[in-house]
Amino acid sequence: MGKITEVDKFLTINQKLLLEVKVGDYTGIYDSRIDDIVGKSMHVSMPSEKGTTIPLKPNTKLHISFVMDRGRLSFKSVVEDRFMDPLPMLKVTKPEVLFREELRSFFRVDTRLPVKIMVDINEGDIVRQKMFDAKILDMSGGGCRVFTEAPISRGDIFEIFFLGNMEKLDSVKVEAKRIRKVEEHIEIGTEFCSISQHERDKVIKYVFKRQVEMRKLLG
Template structure:
């Protein structure tokens, strides 16, 4: 399903500046053609600050249906249109490229990312994920760490984006399964016990970009 006129879009603009890349903007679809969407100048909700876009800017966007499904897609700025107000022309997504994410069924992708972990006993160590998602992660760590089902971990996940910028997502995770491996490692599966919307959005954005990379191969 494609977004329609008067529907709101939530945008991230590709940038080498971490703070800028993490900022979410809101816009409204004012009009559309077969190939383009015409949107209002994006703003930062709560501040009213406008975001000036330029020809060629890469965008990651999502819109929300009435039943709470978030639909993600990538686009870019094609130009501008002078109407009663200035509108931004962006590429309309191919319906096949839109990724839908249910509120209770977050997208997960296979990925090796570095994760720093702190246990309640102040033990700190590094692991490597094998998949990540908006609802939780799984990762490999040395078996000597006494991680058990129900253990709560403070985590810092390194999150690289397609534009070359790198971010970190911080959260508390609860271990739901521990599987010892013959390699001397343990495979840990964990769900997010406490994570802010902004930190979760960093991970969802990464998963979305990663899935698009898989589709292109």
Template sequence: MTIAMPMSKGYPVLLPRGEVFFGRTVINMMAYEFTTKLLAKQVNPLPIWVIAAPYNIKKIQQRSFVRIDLALPVQIRETADDQTGDQAVIDAVTKDISGGGVQIVTTRQWEIGDKLLVTVNYPEIGVLTLNSEVVRVQQPQPDRVLFWVGVKFLDINEKDRGNIIKLIFKKQLELRRKGLD
């Protein structure tokens, strides 16, 4: 079996031939872990590994969408009963993005389940305003009033989701190319 050579922080993962390792893959939106052995590797024309047939294959839980760290301006408005009313707009920034939602860095702490109207200005896509729901809240430093608020998009159309996913893959490719130069 041939796979793309794994990368870490823009550099190829170095593994000696014959080494046994664990891998993950996604097939039909289901994630799997497996064990295999590195048989060979090549860099040109594409960096690949040749691996033995996987074994000890196990289904695992995984996020539905790939995430990438990307700081983008975001405006947030809390909604109540699907009405925005006169709620103040809060400016913040994303910590990371995915096709299913964003993680926002803000000084405002919301509760899990709160409904928000989130406006993100995506490069090459434009401004998207989406009904969202808070699914995770973290306070990374207890002595600071700063929160990481994970929100999932509730009503994103598939064209917009596809454009976000394309942007993420483009940014990942740019990061890998920078790391290999």
């Protein structure tokens, strides 16, 4: 994990953030955005969930992160104040240091998520697309591990459909990087490809939420 002290190069107006609240009345992970930076504080949009504003109270501790350049930058902060006019806004402490983790090395979690995958099948001179059942065994911001009986080889690119299990993300394309035979099935290590930053943010938000769920289950 690297440490970055030149925080002003990375904390900019309109930067999208993920706010994680680990304790208190509103534990969870929420989307936010930097609206303004004033001295040693930042104004960020007050998070909401399903159209309902999450009124985080002053002194609420936050773990804030965002993804860029194939790595996650994170820092700890605290809610200093909150405003409702003209827009719901939080005033949070601006960090002096950011911590960086390489994308492929952080927050990979077990999911056991049922999905459909669409694979190109060569039938002579014709290429047909066929859907197969599959399961995502684990996932990170960089890719996922897929279990299926579909005929996939290393280097193949195929599409994963999340069947409504990924908030505001219907599907994503992946490349098969590693293949392991498991009886009549295969286990595929994949990396996301042709994925926008907005789509990756949705994946990372899901992974964060899954982490929170697992922590609660484990106590």
